[in-house]
Amino acid sequence: MRKSVLLGLLIALVVAALLSPFACPYPDGLERVAEDKGFLDLAEGKELIHVPMPDYKFPGVSNEGLATSLSGIIGTALVFGVMYFLGRALAGTRRLTSSSSMQGKEERRE
Amino acid sequence: MVHIPDGFLDPKVWVGASALSAGALAGALAQTRKALEERQVPVLGVMGAFIFAAQMVNFPVAGGTSGHLLGATLATLLLGPWSAMLVMTAVLVIQMLFFYDGGLTALGANVLNMAVIAPWVAYGVYRSITGLFRGNTSRVVAIFLASWVSVVAAALACSLELAFSGTVPLGVVLPAMMGWHALIGIGEGVITVVAVSFIFRAIGVEQPGQRHFLAGEKK
Numbered sequence: 001m002r003k004s005v006l007l008g009l010l011i012a013l014v015v016a017a018l019l020s021p022f023a024c025p026y027p028d029g030l031e032r033v034a035e036d037k038g039f040l041d042l043a044e045g046k047e048l049i050h051v052p053m054p055d056y057k058f059p060g061v062s063n064e065g066l067a068t069s070l071s072g073i074i075g076t077a078l079v080f081g082v083m084y085f086l087g088r089a090l091a092g093t094r095r096l097t098s099s100s101s102m103q104g105k106e107e108r109r110e
Numbered sequence: 111m112v113h114i115p116d117g118f119l120d121p122k123v124w125v126g127a128s129a130l131s132a133g134a135l136a137g138a139l140a141q142t143r144k145a146l147e148e149r150q151v152p153v154l155g156v157m158g159a160f161i162f163a164a165q166m167v168n169f170p171v172a173g174g175t176s177g178h179l180l181g182a183t184l185a186t187l188l189l190g191p192w193s194a195m196l197v198m199t200a201v202l203v204i205q206m207l208f209f210y211d212g213g214l215t216a217l218g219a220n221v222l223n224m225a226v227i228a229p230w231v232a233y234g235v236y237r238s239i240t241g242l243f244r245g246n247t248s249r250v251v252a253i254f255l256a257s258w259v260s261v262v263a264a265a266l267a268c269s270l271e272l273a274f275s276g277t278v279p280l281g282v283v284l285p286a287m288m289g290w291h292a293l294i295g296i297g298e299g300v301i302t303v304v305a306v307s308f309i310f311r312a313i314g315v316e317q318p319g320q321r322h323f324l325a326g327e328k329k
Contacts, residue, residue: 004312008156016163024168026176029290030112030268037286039118039278043213046117051210056166072166075204076159083158083200087151090143 009080016072020056021065112268112291113205114220116213120275127271128218134226135199141192157185158197162204169297177294180264182228183236183257184302188309191233198225219271223264232260250303257302258295265291 027035034040053059058070119127146154161181168176181201185194202220205211212220239252269287273280 002152005152005156007312008153009159012156012159012163015160016166020163020166023166023178024170024176026168026170026174028113028168028176028178029265029287029294030114032175032290033283033286034118037278037282039272042277043115043117046115046213047210048116048214049207049210051206052208054210056209056211068166071209072163075166075208076163078204078208079162079201080155080159082204083197084151084155086196086200087146087154088148090139091146091148091151 012076012080013073016076017069020072021068023068112220112223112264112287113202113212114216114223114268114271116215118213118275118277119216119219119271120277121215123271123275124215124219127222131218131221131226135195135221138192138195138199142196145190146193154189154193154197157189158200161185161197162201164301165201165205171290171293171297175290175293177290177297179301180224180228180261180298182224182264183232183253183260183298184305186229186232186260187236187253187256187302187306191229194229195225198229219268223267223271227267228260228264231263232256235259250307253303253306254299257299258292261295261298262288262291 026032031040034043053071053074056071056075057064057067058074059067061067061070161179161184164179164181166178168178171177182194182198185197188194189197199221202212202217202225206214206217206220233256236252236256239255240249242248243251265287266284269280269284272278272283277283
């Protein structure tokens with residue numbers, strides 16, 4: 001299990017770091033529709049928050065591919081971290097269960 | 111995909127969507143708390159990490175338009191719909207807070223479309239098809255169709271939200287959104303089928319509370 005978790009995380013980081021710079025630059029589905037149907041301008045100037053890496057570009061890096069890679073690595077790590085700690089909090093009391101604990105789980109629920 | 115930015119939705123729509131999403135997420139938290147075991151926790155993290163990374167990699171579909179993996183079906187098949195909701199929400203929140211992909215006011219609507227509707231639609235389609243037809247081929251077909259329908263359903267919900275907001279008439283936005291996302295959904299289906307087969311061959315995952323949702327049917 002440990003090993004497959006590391007493998008999975010590695011795959012995610014490789015995708016974020018190495019594939020993201022080669023992402024297709026065309027507008028995506030909604031953006032394209034907004035453009036074609038003339039409501040894309042509704043989103044312009046409506047920025048409500050300042051974010052660290054707008055448009056998936058790490059700030060201050062002139063190489064676009066590298067800027068995208070870095071933001072991808074950071075975002076991937078952030079999501080892993082958030083989900084890991086949320087999961088830990090939710091699983092909290094279930095520390096000692098093993099694979100033979102389906103019955104035990106039912107009991108705890110009572 | 112269908113990450114709605116700020117400015118596209120009017121207050122009644124984004125407040126309403128946020129309320130629905132909040133209710134659904136409360137359910138997802140409660141259900142996941144019941145079923146999740148500690149040793150499964152890292153898998154949630156990896157799933158979220160992979161979906162975030164994959165969403166960055168747009169693929170061209172046609173006519174100068176691109177799409178990317180949504181991942182709701184992948185997460186649902188591997189983790190079950192309740193945990194999938196949480197994983198998709200975590201991805202959307204990080205995307206909004208750090209990259210401003212999807213708006214702040216639109217977060218509730220984006221969660222509703224991609225983290226609530228998409229996983230449950232995928233779950234329903236997958237369960238229906240595998241309930242009716244047995245065997246490996248039908249499982250692959252079920253995964254593909256669940257993926258495709260999840261993307262189209264999210265796009266449908268997005269279209270309705272835009273129309274209810276008075277941003278664009280439904281008759282205008284719906285055909286355009288359906289057309290593009292029918293194409294993007296094919297990419298979703300192919301990637302999800304490949305990813306699920308790879309994961310079950312190479313790794314094997316059990317989902318919280320309901321072990322071997324996919325793998326169990328094989329045995």
